[in-house]
Amino acid sequence: MKLFKLCVVAVAVLTLATAGVAMAGETLQAVKKRGELIAGVNGGVFGFSMPDEKGVWRGLDVDTARAIAAAVFGDANKVKFVPLTAVQRLPALQAKEIDVLCRNTTQTLTRSTANGLNFTHVNYYDGQGFLVWKRLRVSSAIDLHGATVCVLPGTTTEMNAADFFRANGIKWKPVVIEQTAELSKAYFSGRCDVLTSDMSQLAAHRSVAPNPDEHVLLPQIISKEPLCPVVRHGDDEWYDIVNWTVMALINAE
Numbered sequence: 285m286k287l288f289k290l291c292v293v294a295v296a297v298l299t300l301a302t303a304g305v306a307m308a309g310e311t312l313q314a315v316k317k318r319g320e321l322i323a324g325v326n327g328g329v330f331g332f333s334m335p336d337e338k339g340v341w342r343g344l345d346v347d348t349a350r351a352i353a354a355a356v357f358g359d360a361n362k363v364k365f366v367p368l369t370a371v372q373r374l375p376a377l378q379a380k381e382i383d384v385l386c387r388n389t390t391q392t393l394t395r396s397t398a399n400g401l402n403f404t405h406v407n408y409y410d411g412q413g414f415l416v417w418k419r420l421r422v423s424s425a426i427d428l429h430g431a432t433v434c435v436l437p438g439t440t441t442e443m444n445a446a447d448f449f450r451a452n453g454i455k456w457k458p459v460v461i462e463q464t465a466e467l468s469k470a471y472f473s474g475r476c477d478v479l480t481s482d483m484s485q486l487a488a489h490r491s492v493a494p495n496p497d498e499h500v501l502l503p504q505i506i507s508k509e510p511l512c513p514v515v516r517h518g519d520d521e522w523y524d525i526v527n528w529t530v531m532a533l534i535n536a537e
Contacts, residue, residue: 309519309520309521309522310519310522311383311515311516311519311521311522312356312519312521312522312525314380314383315356315383316356316357319357319362320353320357320362320363320364321349321352321353321356321357321362321363321364321383321384322363322364322366322381322382322383323349323352323363323364323365323366323382323383323384323385323386324366324367324368324373324376324377324381324382324384324385324386324387325341325343325345325346325349325365325366325367325368325386325387326345326367326368326387326388326464327365327367327368327464327465328367328463328464328465328468329343329388329464329484329485329488329489330343330488330489330491330492331343331344331484331488332344332345332346332388332484332485332488333345333346333365333367333386333387333388341365344407344408345386345387345388345513346365346386347533348386348407348513348529348530348533349363349365349384349386350363351529351532351533352384352386352513352525352526352529355525355528355529356525366381366382368382368385368387369436369462369463369464370436370437370438370439370462370464371437371438371462373385373387373389374389374395374399374401374514377401377514377515377516378399378400378401378516380516383515383522384513384514384515384526385513385514385515386513388408388410388482388484388485388511389403389511389512389513389514390440390509390510390511391403391406391510391511391512392440395514400516400517400518401514401515401516401517402514402515402516402517402523403512403513403514404512404513404514404515404523404526404527404530405512405527405530405531405534406510406511406512407511407512407513407530407533407534408484408511408512409508409509409510409511410482410483410484410509410510410511411482411483411505411506411507411508411509412440412441412444412445412480412481412482412483412505412506412507412509413480413481413482413483413486413501413502413504413505413506414428414433414478414479414480414486414501414502414504415471415478415479415480415481415486415489415490415499415500415501415502416428416431416477416478416479416499416500416502417474417477417498417499417500418497418498418499418500419498420477422500422502423502423503424502424503424504425448425502425504425506426452426454426504428449428454428456428477428478429454429455429456430455430456430457431456431457431476431477431478432456432457432458432459432475432476432477432478433445433456433457433458433459433476433477433478433479433480434459434461434467434468434470434471434475434476434478434479434480435458435459435460435461435467435480435481436460436461436462436464436467436481437460437461437462440507440509441480441481441482442458442460444506444507445458445480445506446458448506459475459476464485467479467481468489471489472493472494482509482511483501483505486501487501512530513526513530
């Protein structure tokens with residue numbers, strides 16, 4: 285079914301990618317000359333972007349990148365996946381190390397303006413929450429006084445957590461770890477009491493935990509996280525290709 289959907293996208297969007305070849309934008313020219321799309325992904329979130337046991341990339345963000353490759357080349361396999369941390373992802377896009385960022389990234393005003401980025405249509409609406417050890421007997425985030433909290437640096441997640449704890453007068457100790465995979469390892473090894481991230485990521489982390497039943501997702505959702513692929517400002521043609529690919533995928537669903 286996934287391959288069928290990618291074929292649908294290729295047919296629906298290929299015209300967009302090739303109609304303006306005579307006046308092709310900088311990014312499309314670079315991608316075609318190289319012969320493959322370079323997509324920045326997470327690399328450590330089950331269901332979004334993560335290699336399976338055979339090393340094959342799987343997940344929503346991976347399929348989105350493959351669809352873009354199908355739109356440009358008519359071949360969903362002409363894509364190179366580059367795993368990036370939350371700190372690395374935006375600089376890598378700005379420095380043209382990647383062509384598109386398909387990595388559970390929240391659309392924000394600052395990123396759209398000061399960072400010079402364009403966000404496509406949202407392909408996943410999320411919200412930030414908390415994953416805790418069941419043994420703590422905590423049923424609400426309000427009860428996390430004095431907790432150690434694993435969090436990724438340079439993210440809206442870090443800022444949202446700080447705002448939430450400050451607004452509710454809760455003392456907390458952040459444990460900042462850059463790599464997503466290392467972050468979850470730190471939590472599951474008992475280095476911190478709480479893991480905070482988008483609810484989809486928390487559910488993904490719990491699903492591959494050594495003992496999933498030992499962990500609880502708290503009911504509070506403390507933010508709105510519209511996630512979508514990202515490209516650089518200044519290349520309208522490339523934005524159109526990526527954006528309409530996302531919309532074609534949504535329509536295919």
